[in-house]
Amino acid sequence: MNIKELDKEYIAPTYARFPLCLVSGKGSRVIDDEGKEYIDLGTGIAVNGFGYSDEEWIGAVTEQLRKVQHTSNLYFSEPCARLAEQLCVRTGMKKVFFSNSGAEANECAIKAARKYGEINKGAEYTTIITLKDSFHGRTLTTLAATGQDVFHKDFLPLTDGFVYAEANNIESVKELAKENKCCAVMFEVVQGEGGVRPLTIEFLKALEAFAKEQDLLLIADEVQTGNGRTGKLYGYMNFDITPDIVSTAKGLGGGLPIGATMLGEKVQDVLGAGMHGSTFGGNPVCCAGALNVISRLTDELLEGVVERSNYIFSELNGAKGIKSVSGLGLMIGVETEKDASEVITTCRNKGVIVIKAKHKVRLLPALNIDMDDLKKAIKILKEACAE
Numbered sequence: 435m436n437i438k439e440l441d442k443e444y445i446a447p448t449y450a451r452f453p454l455c456l457v458s459g460k461g462s463r464v465i466d467d468e469g470k471e472y473i474d475l476g477t478g479i480a481v482n483g484f485g486y487s488d489e490e491w492i493g494a495v496t497e498q499l500r501k502v503q504h505t506s507n508l509y510f511s512e513p514c515a516r517l518a519e520q521l522c523v524r525t526g527m528k529k530v531f532f533s534n535s536g537a538e539a540n541e542c543a544i545k546a547a548r549k550y551g552e553i554n555k556g557a558e559y560t561t562i563i564t565l566k567d568s569f570h571g572r573t574l575t576t577l578a579a580t581g582q583d584v585f586h587k588d589f590l591p592l593t594d595g596f597v598y599a600e601a602n603n604i605e606s607v608k609e610l611a612k613e614n615k616c617c618a619v620m621f622e623v624v625q626g627e628g629g630v631r632p633l634t635i636e637f638l639k640a641l642e643a644f645a646k647e648q649d650l651l652l653i654a655d656e657v658q659t660g661n662g663r664t665g666k667l668y669g670y671m672n673f674d675i676t677p678d679i680v681s682t683a684k685g686l687g688g689g690l691p692i693g694a695t696m697l698g699e700k701v702q703d704v705l706g707a708g709m710h711g712s713t714f715g716g717n718p719v720c721c722a723g724a725l726n727v728i729s730r731l732t733d734e735l736l737e738g739v740v741e742r743s744n745y746i747f748s749e750l751n752g753a754k755g756i757k758s759v760s761g762l763g764l765m766i767g768v769e770t771e772k773d774a775s776e777v778i779t780t781c782r783n784k785g786v787i788v789i790k791a792k793h794k795v796r797l798l799p800a801l802n803i804d805m806d807d808l809k810k811a812i813k814i815l816k817e818a819c820a821e
C-alpha cells in the first residue's frame with residue numbers, strides 16, 4: 435500500500451487531509467513525496483516559526499538529544515529551568531508549568547484559575563467566561579471553554595463552568611459576570627480558528643479594568659498568537675494589557691511538542707506540590723528547541739515580522755477577488771469572493787501552501803520567510819483569488 439492507502443486503512447478518520455505528503459524542507463520551501471516543491475505559508479499551523487531544517491535550531495535540539503532525551507519531573511533539568519527563566523524574564527510572569535500541547539497549557543490555566551477562585555473568592559467561584567467563536571482545544575474541558583456549539587454537540591456532557599460572552603462586547607461580559615460566580619475571563623487576542631479576528635484594544639482595556647474591579651483573572655490563550663506570531667513576543671503585548679495567566683504552545687518549540695502556562699503574581703503559588711503534573715512536560719529536548727526559538731525572537735526579528743505583515747496587507751487589501759483581510763502580524767485571514775477551499779486548491783496546484791480558518795484563507799508564514807519567497811507566494815495567491 436502507498437502512504438495515502440495506509441493512512442486510510444489505519445489512521446482514525448478524524449482529519450480531512452489535503453492530498454499532500456510532505457517529506458523534506460528548507461526554510462519556507464517544502465517538498466512532497468512526488469518531488470514537487472511548495473512555498474509554505476502554513477508552517478504546520480503556526481508551529482515551524484523558523485521554517486524547515488533551520489540549522490541553529492537543529493544544532494540546539496541535537497546537542498540536547500545526545501546528552502539526555504528525557505528525565506521525568508522527578509529530577510531537576512537545566513533546559514527546563516533555563517526556558518522558564520527566559521519566559522518569565524521576557525514577560526514579567528512569575529512561574530511556568532510545562533506540558534505538551536495547547537490544550538494542556540489551557541487545562542493548567544483553567545485549573546489554576548479555579549483554584550484561585552476557591553482560595554480568594556469562595557468555593558463556588560469556579561465559572562470562567564470565554565468568548566463566542568473562540569477555540570481553546572480538544573480535551574473535554576478545553577472543548578467546553580471553546581465558544582462554538584459545533585465542537586460541543588458530539589461529546590456531551592462537557593465539563594461544567596463555562597459561559598460565553600460576545601467578543602468585543604464588554605456589556606456581554608459584565609452581564610455574565612453578574613449572573614454567575616466567576617473566577618476568570620479567557621480569550622485569544624486574535625481568534626485564530628474562529629476566523630483570524632482580532633479583539634479591539636478598547637474591548638481588551640475595558641476587560642482589564644473590569645477584571646481588576648471584580649477580581650477576575652485575565653487568561654490570555656496565546657497558543658497561536660504567541661512566540662512572535664503577531665509581531666510581539668506575545669500577542670497581548672500589542673494591546674497594553676497585563677494578563678494573570680498566559681498559555682502558549684504551537685510556535686514555542688519550533689516544531690517540537692511543548693506547551694507552557696505562565697502564571698503571574700496572583701496565581702504563581704495556587705498550584706502546589708502534587709496538584710498538577712505531566713510525564714513529558716518540560717522534556718529537555720523540547721525545552722532546548724524552545725530556548726533556541728525564544729532566544730531568537732529579538733526586536734530585530736519581530737520588526738521583520740511587522741515588515742512582512744505590512745507587505746502582505748498592502749498587497750492583499752483591495753486586490754481583485756478579495757473581500758477583506760484581517761489579523762495581526764503574520765497571522766492573517768483572507769476573505770475571498772471565491773470559495774476559500776477553491777483558492778487553497780489553486781494555490782497548492784501552483785506551488786503555494788495556505789490553510790483555512792472558517793470561511794477564510796489563512797496565512798501563517800514562517801517569521802523569517804525570505805522576502806523573495808513571500809513575494810512569489812503572494813503573487814500566486816492574488817492570481818488564485820482574481821482568476
Ligand SMILES: *Cc1c(COP(=O)(O)O)cnc(C)c1O
Pocket residue numbers: 534535536537538540569570571572622626627655656657658659683684
Ligand atoms: C491550536 C490551539 C489550541 C489547541 O492546541 P493543541 O496543541 O492542538 O492542543 C488552543 N488554543 C488556541 C488559541 C489554538 O490556536
